[in-house]
Amino acid sequence: MVILMIKDVLKAARANAGLTQEEIATKVKVAKQTYLKWENGDTEPKATQIKLLAENLKITADEICNGKLYQRYSLDDFIIEQRRGNATTDMITLRTWQHIKDHASYAHSLQYEELDLNEMREMHDSEVMPHLR
Numbered sequence: 001m002v003i004l005m006i007k008d009v010l011k012a013a014r015a016n017a018g019l020t021q022e023e024i025a026t027k028v029k030v031a032k033q034t035y036l037k038w039e040n041g042d043t044e045p046k047a048t049q050i051k052l053l054a055e056n057l058k059i060t061a062d063e064i065c066n067g068k069l070y071q072r073y074s075l076d077d078f079i080i081e082q083r084r085g086n087a088t089t090d091m092i093t094l095r096t097w098q099h100i101k102d103h104a105s106y107a108h109s110l111q112y113e114e115l116d117l118n119e120m121r122e123m124h125d126s127e128v129m130p131h132l133r
Contacts, residue, residue, distance in 0.1 A: 004067045007041035012069055013057040014039070028052040 004012070014024050025035035028049055037043040045053060045064075054061045063069050073081060082092065100106045 004069070005041060006044055006064055006067060007039050009059075009064050009067055009069055010039050010053065010057070013059045013063070016069075017057050019057075024053070024056060027056040 014021070017024075019027075021035055021039065022032050025032040028035070028045075029052070030049065034043075038045050050061050050064050054064055059069065087095070096106075097103070
């Protein structure tokens, strides 16, 4: 995994999102020059701005702050990759536990056998399912 700087994450995520510097600046309510300073590494965004950047770039605040973009799969590709590993159920549980930040929310989400349309929209619009955007 390649560790990037905040400026590199912003530049790559913006390109992935298909946005211009001016468009993302408008979405996060800053001047284009302010955004350019972030992307050039001259200054860094404030915490409240990081949240807006993450939402609009369809990445997580962790990705911005930690300087790494996560690789996301479609659900089908995720299932294929998971099966390719031939991991046991115990290993899958362990790795899931390691990678999920909010265990209580995850456990709560497993209590529902079916998601209604509103729940799916909420998940789609949140950080839970950013790869579906």
